[in-house]
Amino acid sequence: MSKVTVVGAGNVGATCANVLAHMDFINEIVLIDIKGDLAVGKALDTWQQAPIDFYSTKVRGTEDYKDTKGSDVVVITAGIPRKPGMTRDDLIATNAQIVSGVTKNVVKHSKNAIIIIVSNPLDVMTYAALKVSGFPSNKVFGMAGILDTARYRAFLSTELGVSPKDIQAVLMGGHGDTMVPLPRYTTVAGIPVTEMIDKDKLNAIVDRTKDGGGELVRLMGTSAWYAPGAAAAQMVEAILKDERRVFPCCIMLDGEYGLKDICLGVPAVLGKNGVEKIIELDLNKKELELVQKSAKAVSEVIEVFKNMKV
Numbered sequence: 232m233s234k235v236t237v238v239g240a241g242n243v244g245a246t247c248a249n250v251l252a253h254m255d256f257i258n259e260i261v262l263i264d265i266k267g268d269l270a271v272g273k274a275l276d277t278w279q280q281a282p283i284d285f286y287s288t289k290v291r292g293t294e295d296y297k298d299t300k301g302s303d304v305v306v307i308t309a310g311i312p313r314k315p316g317m318t319r320d321d322l323i324a325t326n327a328q329i330v331s332g333v334t335k336n337v338v339k340h341s342k343n344a345i346i347i348i349v350s351n352p353l354d355v356m357t358y359a360a361l362k363v364s365g366f367p368s369n370k371v372f373g374m375a376g377i378l379d380t381a382r383y384r385a386f387l388s389t390e391l392g393v394s395p396k397d398i399q400a401v402l403m404g405g406h407g408d409t410m411v412p413l414p415r416y417t418t419v420a421g422i423p424v425t426e427m428i429d430k431d432k433l434n435a436i437v438d439r440t441k442d443g444g445g446e447l448v449r450l451m452g453t454s455a456w457y458a459p460g461a462a463a464a465q466m467v468e469a470i471l472k473d474e475r476r477v478f479p480c481c482i483m484l485d486g487e488y489g490l491k492d493i494c495l496g497v498p499a500v501l502g503k504n505g506v507e508k509i510i511e512l513d514l515n516k517k518e519l520e521l522v523q524k525s526a527k528a529v530s531e532v533i534e535v536f537k538n539m540k541v
Contacts, residue, residue, distance in 0.1 A: 232258045233471050236299040236341070238333050239308035240264035240292065242453075243349060245273045246460025247306055247467075248290060252277050254468055255286035261302070264309075267294030302341040304467050306374075307360065309333050310350035312454055319352070320535055326350055327359045327541045334360045345470055345505040348373040348481070349463050353406040354529045355536045357481045357494040368483035369506040375406035376479025376496040377462040378455075382443040383412050386436045391427055393419060400424075401512070402440075402479050403496050404525030410496065411521045412437045416512065466501060473503040480506065487511055488519070490526050493533060 233256070237248045240262050248262045262277075264270035274292030281287065291298070299305070310326040313319075330350050337344060346364060348357040348371070357373035364371050380402045388395040401416035414433055417424040424433065439446070447455045469476040480499045484490045487497065487509050498510040514522065 234259045234261070234302045235467055235471075236261045236263060236302040236305045236337070236344075237308065238263050238305065238337070239310070239350075240266065240270040240273050241308065242456030243459045243463070244306070244308035245277075246456050247308065247349075247463045248274065248460075249277050249280075250461050250464040251467060252281070252286055252288045252290050253284060254464070255288055256468075257288045257471065260288055260290045261299050262290065262292045263294060263296065263299060264292070265294060267292070270294060296336040296340050299337065300340040302337070302344045304347065304470055305337045305341060305344045306347045306349060306463050306467065307333055307337070307356075308349040308463070310356070312351075319532070323352060323355060323532065323536055324539055324541065326352070326356060327536055327539065330356045330359055331363045331541055334363045338364050338366070344370075346371045347463055347466055349459060351406075352532060354481055354494050354496075355532045358483070358533050359536060359541065361483055361494065368485070369504055372483075372499075372506055373406075373481030373494060373496075374459070374463045374466055375481050376402050376498075377465060378459050379406065379410055379412075379440060379443065379496075380479060381458055381462060383417075383436065383440040386439055387417070387419070387424065387428070390432060390436060391419065398424075401498055403498070403512075403522050405495060405529040406481065407528070408441045408445075409525035409528045410441055411518065411525055412440050413512075413518060415515070415518070469501040470503060470505060475500050475502040475507060477501075477510065482506055482509060484509070488514075488522060488526075490523075493526055493530055495522075495526055495529055 262274040270292030350356045361371040384398040397420040404411040500508040
């Protein structure tokens with residue numbers, strides 16, 4: 232028997248629950264939100280989709296954390312988007328309070344759960360949830376790198392005229408404009424991408440990837456949800472099926488890449504215990520400098536959070 236809770240019935244959370252339901256291997260998905268009717272409605276809509284799309288996973292909505300009891304994996308998408316006039320510090324303070332409160336409720340009812348953070352600012356929210364939960368770092372980590380690499384791979388697919396299925400890539404660093412796509416670790420059906428595209432076009436794609444979220448906000452007036460929801464669902468699948476898949480995840484580091492006390496995107500193996508292993512790549516000098524630059528930016532945001540004493 233497997234049970235997954237998705238906290239937050241907004242676009243990302245509802246999409247994650249819907250994608251997971253379609254995978255049809257989970258016994259129960261609980262969608263929870265402070266707006267109980269919203270969670271109940273979106274869960275009911277997904278359940279009514281089951282006879283059409285042919286899956287058996289039961290989906291229900293609630294506003295009561297008691298209904299999440301015994302969850303194997305919890306995906307936290309709760310939080311507010313940055314609004315006009317809000318400073319970065321305002322967003323951190325508000326969402327840190329929300330994520331901290333949610334994490335406390337999750338841990339209260341599911342002491343053995345693995346927690347995946349999707350709330351923004353992603354890196355600092357992962358740090359906050361880890362500290363509040365008291366869980367080991369292999370059981371609390373963030374989803375960002377899967378989404379960012381998916382955007383990178385999609386852009387490459389369009390440019391090269393090949394299937395995105397055949398493109399593999401690694402991306403490190405913070406979830407934002409300091410992220411570090413790594414062309415040296417990007418391949419098309421095993422062929423180094425640098426052999427298939429000229430340097431200027433590749434650099435342009437890297438820059439577009441860094442602005443991936445911003446581009447969608449400008450187009451839609453709100454942040455993305457299909458790809459982020461699917462990315463979180465893919466992490467849940469890897470954990471519950473013990474697939475030991477290699478994904479870039481936002482993880483607390485303890486000496487890896489020369490970094491400590493920071494949640495940052497690095498490649499890792501995901502399985503039944505959450506993060507089974509952090510993979511340390513042999514980065515060259517330029518790549519390492521970019522990762523360290525990204526880590527510095529993330530550390531500054533984490534310091535803001537620490538000083539708030541949420």
